[in-house]
Amino acid sequence: MANEPHDSQDTAVVDTVVVGSGFGGAVTAYRLAEAGRSVLVAYPPGGFPRSPADMARNFWDPSNGLPGMFGIWSFRGLEGVVYSGLGGGSLIYANDLLRKDEQWFVHESPLPGGGYENWPIGRADLDPHYDRVERMLGSTPYPYAGTPKTLALHLAARQLGLPVFRPPLAVSFAPRPGALPVPGAQLTDPGYGNLHGLPRSTWRLGGECDVGCNYGAKNTLDHTCLSAARHHGADVRTRCEVRGFTPRAGGRDVSYVVHDPAREGRRTATDRLPQHHIGCRRLVLAAGTFGSTYLLPRNRVALPGLSGAVGTRFCGNGDLLGMVLRATAGAGRARPLRLDGSRGPVITSAVRGGDALDDDGSTGRGFYIEDAGYPDFVAWLVESSQLPGGARRLLGFGLHRLLARLGVDPACRVGGQLALLLGPAAFSATSLPLLGTGRDVPDGRLRLRRGHLDIDWTTLTSRPYFDRVRSTMRDIAGALGGDFLDNPLWWWGNRVITMHPLGGAPMGRHPGEGVCDDIGEVFGFPALHVLDGALLPGAVGANPSLTIAAVADRACDRILDGKAASRTAGRAPAGRPAHERPTAVGTALLTPAEAAPPASATPATHPGRGRSGSLAGSTGTPAGSAHTPPAEPPTSLSFTEEMKGHVALDVDDPEQGRALGRSLGQRLSFRLTITARDVNRFVTDPEHATDAVGHVDCDIVGGRLKVERGWFELFTRDGDPSRRRMLYRLYLRTQEGTPLTGHKDVHDDPGVDVWPGTSTLYVRLLTGHTHPDEDPTATVIGAGVVVIRIGDCLQRLTTFRTTGPHPGRAMERFGKLFLGELCAVYGERLARAVPWRDRP
Known part of the structure; x- marks a missing residue:
């Protein structure tokens, strides 16, 4: 076990990475007994805070320097309380090990607004796994x-x-099995040991279970499944936060950041922390309902064809x-x-x-x-x-x-x-x-909103x-x-407070009904599993901890007997092979991006077009000329613009993507600074090409992505005199540098459509750094539409800046180009629209 931050770059490929250490993750790590990765903070017995000063810092928010264990989520309609420690929710749950009632495994139960709650498994499927988990956790009724x-x-x-009745509890009341209960007696460690290396004692008559047991009387997952997993060779790591995962040959690459104890107590830009990586053949998401359902849409680009049921069937277990x-x-x-x-x-x-x-x-x-x-x-x-x-x-x-x-x-x-x-x-x-x-109604939906998890749910x-x-x-x-x-x-x-959030990646019989099958394997993605509360398609009714653990235990049986891979092998989504799929989301580039060409005094080549552009360069005198005065430096012009709209993955038509993205609340926006380094060259260049820098905000491709390189072409021609095109091409700094390509068409449609034609951008997302016109192998993975709003357009007018000897002339030449091209397209129709045109 590594209780200190793990800050080396991993090169090995392990069999399984388990993200999370709660009831699903700990059971999975124990059963598979291979390589498991814990994401959050480890607290040994005696380390749970009690004083006001310590309790004030007992919250998990690394950006604000808080290293504690309580994770408090506030949404519209409810508050969520989860736990960020080695052992997950077992550290603060109330020890209750109730089974889900047999009659409550519903089938085709209608939900408000459409759809059904359906459990593809029943009590008989879980009973042997309930038995196994109860033995591991030392289940016993309250004896006093x-x-x-x-x-x-x-x-x-x-x-x-x-x-x-008195439900079974995961608490040690007696020093050994079969003995009489004795408060405060020392417990004997089981054969697999105790990863904390500190003594434990039986229950001492206090009610501290929900703030952490300092005596080790609770049979929490760190004392049981995780200690057993480490005993069998699992590598348990703490203070790690998984950010993304991408396809790789034979499995996936998992990226994560490490929260160094040295940064505790001070604000940290956690989105800028260096990323670490480890490869795996199987990835298990068990970061809890909020964590796993955040990671799936956050890494949506790496999951083409992911079921549209992601985020659905949320509830708070009543x-x-x-x-x-x-x-x-x-x-x-x-x-x-x-x-x-x-x-x-x-x-x-x-x-x-x-x-x-x-x-x-x-x-x-x-x-x-x-x-x-x-x-x-x-x-x-x-x-x-x-x-x-x-x-x-x-x-x-x-x-x-x-x-x-x-x-x-x-x-x-x-x-x-x-x-x-x-x-x-x-x-x-x-x-x-x-x-x-x-059994509350599981009709809530989790989605990303401006990079943060949001819930559409009501009582x-x-x-x-x-x-x-x-x-x-x-x-x-x-x-x-x-x-x-x-x-x-x-x-x-x-409003309610839930300690048992469920759903978001529900199991189902097919991708139209759920995100995963009945053993948590994501439809279309072999060896990618969700094994925590997010997998459950509805409320358990009783405290859900034991059911989550039993579902994970059952899944491990299928994984170990080799049936898991065969269940989804033939259900990969249509499209490209795994090695060509776009990468998962991250805040830094995980593999080298396409390098920018070196600076040169000659015009830069426009990538993918094979001819000179105007991205760089300046006027000058021919080599060898004598006594020529220095050339006057060029005058540059720049402005900043913002556009906003909607986008969807797995579609290639922008209008279809806009409609689907709007229905799913999937927004896309960008803020770009456009710079013509030499206005004279820009005006005379038929491509009218400029540089574009800035960022793109889109939840389904990872939140805010920096533009690695960008180009903007104003009013290019395509052979039709009634058409002009405004083209954007952006190379984004995602984990594999997936580019975002879009275009504007300005042409002579029926009617006078100057504003819609110049303010609407049709966006397509492509694999690789490429150009769609000259690389027919480039795959469109998503599309949508963004527009510039009138208020943003007025704001853009205030951002024009010039640098160089002739600022007024530069603004004049740019304005003439812009208005002249608009008149060339719209002038005749505008003239025909004027009622006094034919008057003598």
């Missing part, structure tokens, strides 16, 4: 009988006639938080009922709400409600927030000590006064969070489900003589 919150939830369930406050008991509910949420693991018991699929008379969508404990320090924070009572007690304590100091009260023992100062702590003792999970389509869960929580609070409090975010637009 007198825990207040456990007794309270069972009492409330019985009063309401709801089924209640997650909903609620609170029981001020529980009471006894005659007339006169005395507080202690729930002690900080005692016991986070979850000890679960209530099940029936589902219409159960065939027992239940209606609606099913759910579970579980007790959700919290650490002791949270109880202190809650009590300190009770300001009125706390202020009175503090004032009373201070008055007593003042009287003692003045000799008025001779009492020297202050135990009673300290007890009064602390108060009864009834609020925290009689309160208990409730966690709901269940509205699942409102009957959420109302039913809230109603049951309210009934539980009532049965305990307490009040019910919604998650505060519910008050602000019915």
